Amino acid sequence: MRISIPLTGTRGDVQPIVALGLELRRRGHDVLVGAPPNLVDFVAATGLAARACGPDIQQLYSSDEGQRALAAGNTLRLMRMVGHQMAGYAEQMNREVIDVCAGADLVVATTVTEDRASSVAEALRIPLVSLHYFPCRDNAAYPFPGALPPRWNPPAPVNRATWLIAENLRRVVFMRYLNALRDTLGLPKSRASTAAVLARAGVPEVQIYDPALVPGLPEQWDARRPFTGFMTLDRAAREAVGELAGDHEAILSWIGDGPAPVFFGFGSMPIRDTAAVLAMVRDVSARLGVRALVSAGWSDLDPADTRWEPDLAVVGPFAHDAVFPRCAAAVHHGGIGTLFESLRAGLPTLVCSVSFEQPMWGGQVERLGVGAHLPFTHLNAAALTEAVAALLTPERRAAAAAFAPTLITEGACAHTADIIEARVG
Template sequence: MKIAIPLTGTRGDVQPVVALGLELRGRGHDVILGAPPNLVDFVTATGLPAVSCGPDVQQLYSSEEGQRALAAGNTLRLMQLVARQMAGYAERMNREVIEVCAGADLIVASTVTEDRASSVAEAMGVPLVSLHYFPCRDNGAYPFPGSLPPHWNPPALVNRGTWLLAENVRRVVFMRYLNALRATLGLAPSRASTAAVLARAGVPEIQIYDPALVPGLPEQWDERRPFTGFLTLDAAARAAVGETGGAHEDILAWIEQGPPPVFFGFGSMPIRDTAAVVDMVSRVSARLGVRALVSAGWSDLDLDRARERGGPELAVVGPFAHDLVFPHCAAAVHHGGIGTLFEGLRAGLPTLVCSVSFEQPLWGAQVERLGVGAHLPFTRLGADRLERALERVLRPERRTAAARFAATLRTEGTAAHAADIVEARAR
């Protein structure tokens, strides 16, 4: 069976789906991925064929306008920014999704490509499966991410109202581009939301995050939205993309020279003044008497200069495999991307989420509610607030709670479970 997987977004959007693609290929299926141009080489390094699909989101976020939107921490503003980028890229994106899916017997889409993929699947008469990285469908347990202050606990009626509003905004913003695609495919125009289209077609929406993170939600959804847990790359794929290289020996050697450090990282979200953030981390760590392991992410940070300014109690590093290093750390501070969040929590690390936007405030609120960490929006990040929040995270009771929570996470067979669902949909 030929399976097409059109994707776009950041590495955090692509990497877990590569794990699924490799599992499907291992079962004898012919798999092709569409990936952002800056991540095609990452995918092909694992042995999966890939073609360019969608814009370079890293370039968008790194632009002056993107940096201002990120600094504002406003999800609506970021959605508008992405919508403007897609307006200029819409025709090309339509064409690329069609090309990725050509000749496929089944299409697997993601949260950000399911709208286009649903029309392509309809025109081709093939089944569709969608992958969701966070709760992105109507429910009464949680509001639409970013629509309300994350520490609020509104009633079910209010939560459902935020989903109704958000789905209609998305429908209106993207309707013109999607109907242009439908015209190209010979389909009639549609005014329905993507959620409604997928529901009518009975499309499985696989939740590729852990149900332990969202208590109360699995009970509200039926078998069309199964939870698999986070999808992780196998050892061979991780070696192929350079995750398990020799740099780990240096990092672990530094860790062994003193008490377990606190990890600080902001993943694929660029930071406008990374040097200032590193200086703040250095000052706060010194006040609390902890060592700091800082990951530069996508930033333009001069690693050598940062290492010189940080002193012996601060190490600044490039990319590394979290699961090899996190078990040797005391806590984690990061932006709240689901990949980094999962790796930290499964290592039993109490976590401080400094959320930027999109679903990150949701995960920040959840670690606080679950008693395994704290949440500090990046827009409010300052030395004093960081110190107070990190002090709470480092308390022994948080470490104990995080260790208990780690035992509840699904860490084995998640990609296999997702592949079973895909194969069942084909049947």
């Protein structure tokens, strides 16, 4: 079977889908991945066929405008910025999705490509499966991510109202571009939302995050929205993309020379002065009497600038599953991939959220008692000290350790591939 997977977004959006693509290829299917231009080589390194699809979102986030929008912590501002970029790219994006899906027997889309992919699959008269990285459909248990403060626990009618507003806003904003695509495909115009279109067609919407993170949500939905857990690359693929290229002996040796450290990985956060933030981490660690393992993920901090001090280490990329189990706690931006890795290692986790679904995940780790949430806009030495201190209490550490075994750590790719194959069975 020929399976096309049009993608857009950052590496965090692409990597789990590559893991799925490799599983589908192992089952004998021909898989073509449409990836952002900056990630085509990343996908191809794993051996999957890859073709450019969509704009370079990472370049947008790294721009001065993108950094300012991220630093503001305003999801609507970010959505407008991305929407503006997509408006200028819409026609080309339409062509690229059509090109990626040409000749396919089945299309696999994601949260951010399902709108276009649904029209292409309709025109080609082939099945579609959509993968969701976070809750993005109407339910009474949770509000639309970013619509309300994550610590709020609103009643069901309020949650429902946020979804109604958000889905209609998305429908109105993108209708012009999607109808241009439908015209190109020879399809009639549509005023329906993507959610309604997929529901009418009975398209499976696979939740590729862990149900343990969203208690009460699985009961809201039927079998069309199964939960499979987070999909991870196997060792061979990780070696192919360079994720295991570094020597972990030095990191593990440093960890073994003292008490378990707290991991600080600020990932895609808009850090404008890395020296100041590194000084803040050093200050916080000294106040709490802990060691700090810092991931060099900031734009102007060279990962080659590895340093080893008794109580602070700055390192480049490493395999989370090799290092996290030896840490005491984790501080990061709350991307679902890093969040999964820190929680499955049993680490109390502080989410320093920037935008989109990250504040929701920050609210969830607090609600579940396995961590804390500190919006990036509130990040300072005093707030970080208080939040990290809360992670290191015996109660929080015990809760995180007890939560880890409830996560799905095996079989997510296989389960998702089974659902895809059943779509044409």
